[in-house]
Amino acid sequence: MEISHGSYNQKKFALPVDSEHKATEFRLFSAAAPHMRAFHLSWISFFACFVSTFAAPPLLPIIRDNLDLTATDIGNAGIAAVSGAVFARIAMGTACDLFGPRLASATLTLLTAPAVYCTSIADSPISFLLVRFFTGFSLATFVSTQFWMSSLFSGRVVGTANGVAGGWGNLGGGATQLIMPLVFDLIQNIGATKFTAWRIAFFIPALFQTLSAYGIFFLGQDLPDGNYSELHKSGEKHKDNFAQVFHHAVTNYRGWILALTYGYCFGVELTIDNIIAQYFYDRFNPGGGMLSDFMAKRFGMRGRLWTLWVVQTLGGVFCIILGQVGSLGVSVAVMLVFSVFVQAACGLTFGVVPFVSRRSLGIISGMTGGGGNVGAVLTQVIFFRGSRYSTETGLTLMGVMMICCTLLITLIYFPQWGGMFCGPSSKGKTTEEDYYMSEWSSSEREKGFHRASLKFSENSRSERGRKIGSAATPIDGTPNTYV
Amino acid sequence: MAIRAFLIVLSCLAAATCRGATFSSLQQTLIVTASPQPAQVLKAGEDEITVTWSLNSTFPAGVDSSYKTVTIKLCYAPISQKYRGWRKTVDNLVKDKTCQHKIVANKPYISSSSNNTFTSTVLRDVPTATYFIRAYAQNSEGDEVAYGQTTDSHKAVNLFEIQAITGRHVSLDIASICFSAFSILSLFGFFFLEKRKSKASESK
Numbered sequence: 243m244e245i246s247h248g249s250y251n252q253k254k255f256a257l258p259v260d261s262e263h264k265a266t267e268f269r270l271f272s273a274a275a276p277h278m279r280a281f282h283l284s285w286i287s288f289f290a291c292f293v294s295t296f297a298a299p300p301l302l303p304i305i306r307d308n309l310d311l312t313a314t315d316i317g318n319a320g321i322a323a324v325s326g327a328v329f330a331r332i333a334m335g336t337a338c339d340l341f342g343p344r345l346a347s348a349t350l351t352l353l354t355a356p357a358v359y360c361t362s363i364a365d366s367p368i369s370f371l372l373v374r375f376f377t378g379f380s381l382a383t384f385v386s387t388q389f390w391m392s393s394l395f396s397g398r399v400v401g402t403a404n405g406v407a408g409g410w411g412n413l414g415g416g417a418t419q420l421i422m423p424l425v426f427d428l429i430q431n432i433g434a435t436k437f438t439a440w441r442i443a444f445f446i447p448a449l450f451q452t453l454s455a456y457g458i459f460f461l462g463q464d465l466p467d468g469n470y471s472e473l474h475k476s477g478e479k480h481k482d483n484f485a486q487v488f489h490h491a492v493t494n495y496r497g498w499i500l501a502l503t504y505g506y507c508f509g510v511e512l513t514i515d516n517i518i519a520q521y522f523y524d525r526f527n528p529g530g531g532m533l534s535d536f537m538a539k540r541f542g543m544r545g546r547l548w549t550l551w552v553v554q555t556l557g558g559v560f561c562i563i564l565g566q567v568g569s570l571g572v573s574v575a576v577m578l579v580f581s582v583f584v585q586a587a588c589g590l591t592f593g594v595v596p597f598v599s600r601r602s603l604g605i606i607s608g609m610t611g612g613g614g615n616v617g618a619v620l621t622q623v624i625f626f627r628g629s630r631y632s633t634e635t636g637l638t639l640m641g642v643m644m645i646c647c648t649l650l651i652t653l654i655y656f657p658q659w660g661g662m663f664c665g666p667s668s669k670g671k672t673t674e675e676d677y678y679m680s681e682w683s684s685s686e687r688e689k690g691f692h693r694a695s696l697k698f699s700e701n702s703r704s705e706r707g708r709k710i711g712s713a714a715t716p717i718d719g720t721p722n723t724y725v
Numbered sequence: 726m727a728i729r730a731f732l733i734v735l736s737c738l739a740a741a742t743c744r745g746a747t748f749s750s751l752q753q754t755l756i757v758t759a760s761p762q763p764a765q766v767l768k769a770g771e772d773e774i775t776v777t778w779s780l781n782s783t784f785p786a787g788v789d790s791s792y793k794t795v796t797i798k799l800c801y802a803p804i805s806q807k808y809r810g811w812r813k814t815v816d817n818l819v820k821d822k823t824c825q826h827k828i829v830a831n832k833p834y835i836s837s838s839s840n841n842t843f844t845s846t847v848l849r850d851v852p853t854a855t856y857f858i859r860a861y862a863q864n865s866e867g868d869e870v871a872y873g874q875t876t877d878s879h880k881a882v883n884l885f886e887i888q889a890i891t892g893r894h895v896s897l898d899i900a901s902i903c904f905s906a907f908s909i910l911s912l913f914g915f916f917f918l919e920k921r922k923s924k925a926s927e928s929k
């Protein structure tokens with residue numbers, strides 16, 4: 243097993259890298275290929291998809307008159323916009339595992355662009371719902387963004403990379419509230435009538451989306467060493483088998499827990515966006531991802547899990563308070579605090595996801611991302627549709643549900659690092675290698691398919707934190723090169 | 726736009742607290758008739774509406790002393806307000822959303838009860854819905870002081886429909902389809918290029 247030194251690889255890459263050639267530093271203002279360039283390409287395309295998906299709400303006052311929509315039509319279209327992405331995110335995860343994030347995200351972005359172009363020719367409540375539904379599929383690029391960052395950045399900075407990419411992409415949902423009305427006003431001033439101007443306006447997000455897909459295809463690269471297709475052919479990367487990848491994803495209980503808890507941070511965030519017309523421009527707060535990396539440095543994976551549980555539970559507490567508070571000023575303040583915690587919880591979740599599985603990282607990311615959308619649909623359908631609950635009661639109940647679902651994080655346990663309440667296992671197979679190698683059968687290992695996972699295991703030893711616990715070190719004792 | 730909307734809300738709230746004119750406080754002293762027949766369907770941007778208004782002579786003389794201007798609007802009938810909270814009827818006139826489209830704006834009120842008439846084409850931004858017509862008489866400050874409408878107090882008779890423009894154009898349709906097709910074709914182009922690149926690296 244080779245020991246990696248920064249200087250050995252420095253010649254090839256602009257940033258310092260580890261043995262898998264993943265960057266160990268995150269330099270925001272660089273666009274160096276392949277790491278930072280991929281970062282910028284992925285957050286920009288995710289931003290474009292968010293702009294397209296939420297382009298209709300700011301123009302609804304005009305669209306609802308043009309298409310003669312009722313309040314139910316509008317509500318249903320809003321739910322459709324976020325529900326499409328539930329399965330799309332899981333499918334996207336699979337596609338990333340098999341074909342690489344570059345092709346997967348460029349494909350999805352280009353496939354959903356026609357839905358945005360065709361919004362211009364919608365002429366009824368049903369056609370409006372359909373275009374919002376299919377446009378919403380593009381939110382699955384969240385998964386390819388997270389997967390790509392997890393493939394290019396090492397454990398030390400993966401939380402930050404995931405958090406900033408996700409956060410800046412999410413900004414698209416807020417930016418579109420400014421962009422679409424501006425574009426619409428401009429087109430109206432040029433001379434189009436209201437009912438035509440909004441249709442023309444939709445070409446802008448559609449073109450933006452198409453261009454970002456081109457950017458990803460021509461300028462992006464799946465892995466530090468090349469693209470999947472090249473690496474598959476050269477034999478450096480084993481072309482995996484869907485059934486195996488799927489099996490290892492759905493049988494890993496941690497993925498399911500994270501999917502459910504993500505439903506109660508990101509899902510809550512989407513719900514709040516739909517029912518309270520206020521726009522926070524710092525959505526998926528990068529702070530969550532940075533906090534995750536900071537806690538991991540000192541306390542390892544256990545620190546990440548504890549922080550996630552505390553922050554998301556506090557988010558639930560503030561949600562309950564929000565439902566109880568009476569005055570406008572106080573409730574805006576509470577909402578700001580609540581929003582910070584919810585967004586941080588989203589970032590913290592994706593500080594844990596890259597470590598749940600190496601082989602099926604894509605599907606696990608997809609499940610978690612999809613869980614967010616399921617949470618949004620469920621919460622809106624149960625608490626915010628029809629008149630069974632007043633909005634205040636709905637908010638309080640949503641907060642209670644957040645706290646209950648977040649308790650599941652206490653069940654997550656990594657044998658090599660521990661869980662919230664238990665330390666790492668002291669018996670038998672309890673190293674990082676054992677955990678990640680268990681995803682490969684012995685015949686697959688003989689063929690050498692597991693090599694990438696092996697390198698990842700080595701690099702993930704940083705998740706033990708500063709206090710090296712009772713987990714056994716591997717026999718060919720490679721020293722921990724991280725402090 | 727969020728800031729703009731916020732400021733508008735603020736100013737509306739301020740206006741509401743300052744003015745507080747309610748619909749129920751208005752006297753129905755105007756008689757209004759309009760050209761559309763009951764259940765007639767007019768086309769936005771094409772058909773015309775002729776509105777005639779006059780003072781109801783059964784009221785004592787001098788009731789119109791404060792009337793300075795007249796504004797005539799298209800108002801949604803209850804069936805077009807159903808399930809559409811943004812068209813809700815509210816007594817406070819500042820918050821009332823029943824009448825959102827102006828036919829005549831601030832025309833000077835001529836007190837001699839001769840028939841006042843105005844004809845205009847239905848504007849192209851009027852949505853498809855069922856309507857009636859209401860005229861407001863305003864005082865010198867622009868506040869509503871009286872009204873008249875083409876329908877009864879239940880807003881059930883003498884309603885007509887307007888068919889809006891679709892807003893679609895053939896050129897837009899063609900552009901949408903072409904760009905969509907171009908996106909899909911680019912995708913196939915990408916796959917083809919990718920296959921070629923990987924074959925090239927294989928033969929290296």
